[in-house]
Amino acid sequence: MPTDIVIDMGSKKTVLYSNNRVLLMQPSVVTVDADTGEPLYFGDKAFLTVGRTPDTLTPVFPIAHGVIADYDIAESMLKTYMEKVFGNRVVKPRAIITLPSGLTEMQHHSVSDLAESAGGRNASTIESSLACALAVGIDFKKPQGAMIIDIGAGVTDVATISMGGISQCSNINIAGNDFDQSIVKYVKRKYKILIGTATAEKIKIAIGSATRHEFEIALTAKGRHISSGLPTTFEMTSLEIYDAIKDQLSEIFNGIKKVLQNTPPDIVGDIMNTGIYLTGGSAKLRGLDEYLQRALGTKVIVPEKPELTAVKGAALALKQPGLLKNNDFFYRSVQKLKIDLE
Ligand SMILES: Nc1ncnc2c1ncn2[C@@H]1O[C@H](COP(=O)(O)OP(=O)(O)OP(=O)(O)O)[C@@H](O)[C@H]1O
Ligand SMILES: [Mg+2]
CATH class of the missing domain: 3.30.420.40 (ATPase, nucleotide binding domain)
Incomplete structure (x- = not known):
């Protein structure tokens, strides 16, 4: 059972990746009860309902343009996927999440929180672009x-x-x-x-x-x-x-x-x-x-399988956390982001 996990919640699909393997790849969509908002179906099953739902069901894409658009639905989706892969394991996997470049610290922070509440440990974030650069050998x-x-x-x-x-x-x-x-x-x-x-x-x-x-x-x-x-x-x-x-x-x-x-x-x-x-x-x-x-x-x-380049790179970053600890004019790193609220 893997101890590290890369999470890529894309606008289209969510990937959980570890040890050079895709552990889960599912559409980033959840069907919810239109009245209560309760999530009913996730991933492949929910995707089948897109364009075919009766009025009582609504498909929700919780990630839009690469960022979380619906926090609660994103959290329940990731929790479901993490449980599928890890079951109810006591020791949680260390997690790294890929994100688009140029987001705020607050957005990084909130994604790390989401990953931890969905079953990850010591969650950190990395921009997909940096992850891809690592994967192609820069x-x-x-x-x-x-x-x-x-x-x-x-x-x-x-x-x-x-x-x-x-x-x-x-x-x-x-x-x-x-x-x-x-x-x-x-x-x-x-x-x-x-x-x-x-x-x-x-x-x-x-x-x-x-x-x-x-x-x-x-x-x-x-x-x-x-x-x-x-x-x-x-x-x-x-x-x-x-x-x-x-x-x-x-x-x-x-x-x-x-x-x-x-x-x-x-x-x-x-x-x-x-x-x-x-x-x-x-x-x-x-x-x-x-x-x-x-x-x-x-x-x-x-690169080969370009839809997986970011997760491959993030897996490398997780193995070498010192790698991105830089430096004058660069503004983001793989370290866990801390927000000073004062
Ligand atoms: N052979 C192909 N030709 C053209 N487009 C393709 C092909 N295969 C996949 N795609 C497109 O790639 C997109 C999915 O790419 P990817 O998995 O990188 O997205 P994502 O990570 O979920 O989204 P984002 O990073 O934008 O939040 C879809 O729009 C899909 O239609
Ligand atoms: Mg993506």
């Missing part, structure tokens, strides 16, 4: 600049890093969920057909593209016609997905550009030499690395 003892772009479901977290600290960062509230919603809108506008976000996500994963490719892929999907209200099928191509999401891609690009513009030139120089790391589940969108590579004029590297 040496925190050297003044070597790096850039991490983590595109998840609810947030794109962009950070430049040197010597174990964050130089510049920005959270752009556009990511995979927004691509799904754009596909829903596109299909409604162009074909007058209604689809849910779950179908849109499936289409995106199957044929989605961040570039105009010479060869298009097409897929037939099911929806409901707006005027007749009847089920119908339609064909969609990868080029259409590109059209649906291209404005959002350029907003993400603009956000990345701003972070680079505010980063000291020496760090930017290092980044140009070594390349930019692209992580998060949306890094798997076909051609996204190519799109960013062209737009930024710098090599873009996607």
Whole structure:
């Protein structure tokens, strides 16, 4: 039984990770009783109810844009997941939680509290960008600049890093969920057909593209016609997905550009030499690395299983707690944050 645990509560999925293994991966969603607010179903079971709930049930996504939007529901969700993995074990696991960059100390503190009340011990926090940098092998003892772009479901977290600290960062509230919603809108506008976000996500994963490719892929999907209200099928191509999401891609690009513009030139120089790391589940969108590579004029590297890069790095940080104890201009570390209320 593991004694250490990495917790990643993302907008889409929650991961519990230890000893190079995913112990649990479940959607970050809870179905609650609409009258009493009592949580009824968690994770996979709750996800099945999304878009299908009767009026008496409400699906709640307690994490929005990478941060806790509903503390109580997030706590009961994490508690349920921790119990699934650890049962009622007496000795609690030491916990580290990944968070987007640039949050306040109060937010770090409240997430640590939540993890402890959900069954973790000595909870500390780490920014996903620093965790990802560790996972891809950036040496925190050297003044070597790096850039991490983590595109998840609810947030794109962009950070430049040197010597174990964050130089510049920005959270752009556009990511995979927004691509799904754009596909829903596109299909409604162009074909007058209604689809849910779950179908849109499936289409995106199957044929989605961040570039105009010479060869298009097409897929037939099911929806409901707006005027007749009847089920119908339609064909969609990868080029259409590109059209649906291209404005959002350029907003993400603009956000990345701003972070680079505010980063000291020496760090930017290092980044140009070594390349930019692209992580998060949306890094798997076909051609996204190519799109960013062209737009930024710098090599873009996607690690294997980019949706797990942050948890892998956080596990390394938990083993070497001294690593992030830095230093002049960096403002956050893996140490447990203390808040002086006076
Ligand atoms: N092959 C794929 N192509 C495109 N998108 C993908 C693919 N696989 C997963 N995704 C998208 O990745 C997103 C989930 O990524 P991830 O697991 O990193 O999110 P998260 O950590 O839960 O969210 P966040 O970090 O934004 O809070 C979803 O929007 C999903 O649709
Ligand atoms: Mg994430």
